[in-house]
Amino acid sequence: MSGTLYGLGVGPGDPELMTLKAARILSSVSVVAYPAPDSGESFARAIAAEHIDKNAEEISILVPMRPDKFPHEIYAEAAQRIAKRLHQGQDVAVLCEGDPFFYGSFMYLYDLLIEEFPCVVIPGVSSLTACAAVAGRPLAGRNSLLSVIPGPLDSETISAQLNTCEAAAIMKVGRHFKRLYKLVEDEGLLERAVYVERATLSEQRVLPLADVPQDRAPYFSMILIDKGSRPNGPKSVVT
Structure with missing residues (x-):
């Protein structure tokens, strides 16, 4: 039985604006993925940090901040890494600043994985x-x-x-x-x-x-x- 993919909206920046549901799910999953810039910390992870289990595996999706090109290959590679954990029966939470389906990066992973795995999207404050x-x-x-x-x-x-x-x-x-x-x-x-x-x-x-x-x-x-x-x-x- 495969694991469940969760798209968690973590809000605009203030950690207190994360929903109770997003915090509960995040604290219970064994794998957490999030977008990150070429250098520096992930903003999405920083927002949600206090709710990530200390034993959870973390998958950092490095997304170059280039205005000229959408990094299809980066999300495709990240989807493969996430799919491997889901096939193993692990639940994976993908963090997304704001709301996952309002200009959110999670939607690209959703499109790549939804046909194969159960997916739950938790809306966030946009x-x-x-x-x-x-x-x-x-x-x-x-x-x-x-x-x-x-x-x-x-x-x-x-x-x-x-x-x-x-x-x-x-x-x-x-x-x-x-x-x-x-x-x-x-x-x-x-x-x-x-x-x-x-x-x-x-x-x-x-x-x-x-x-x-x-x-x-x-x-x-x-x-x-x-x-x-x-x-x-x-x-x-x-x-």
Whole structure:
């Protein structure tokens, strides 16, 4: 009998925002896998560290931070390593920052393994909802439409979305910050935009976009835009 593959959303950064279910499952499995950068520690592991059993085997999936190429071969190799443990009857938990199925890296392993092994996905607090919370900016209400826009998209596509949406969240800002700032400004939305950086972490920043120096932003940053009548600017802080 094979083991079960678990995709665990560990939230946006604050360890207290992990769900009770994710923490319970993580503490019970014999194998834990997680994405990690070329150098430095895994952010997903750092969030969940206190719930990992000291005897659990850990599989670090090294994912180069290259914007030009999606590392298919890395996830394929990781899937083979994980499949070996599942065939042995071991349960494997894969950690994913935020939510596994909301721009989460776990979905690539899920696609490779779901046809062969049982899989359970545990949702997590996403960066989208976390940024809205720390900024005090409700995302959408009643019948309003929200556009979620990846920052690496081309400028024409982003401008079209900003022109037609009622509210927007621009994710994966990072190295695209200057270009995105100008696109928001060109659409006349600068005064309706809030910038959030490293939401829920001790070094988080929440500012009106117009007040942010136009230098390079970190990967974990987001721009929230509301075209409605809601006042601009951060109103609350998550503690």
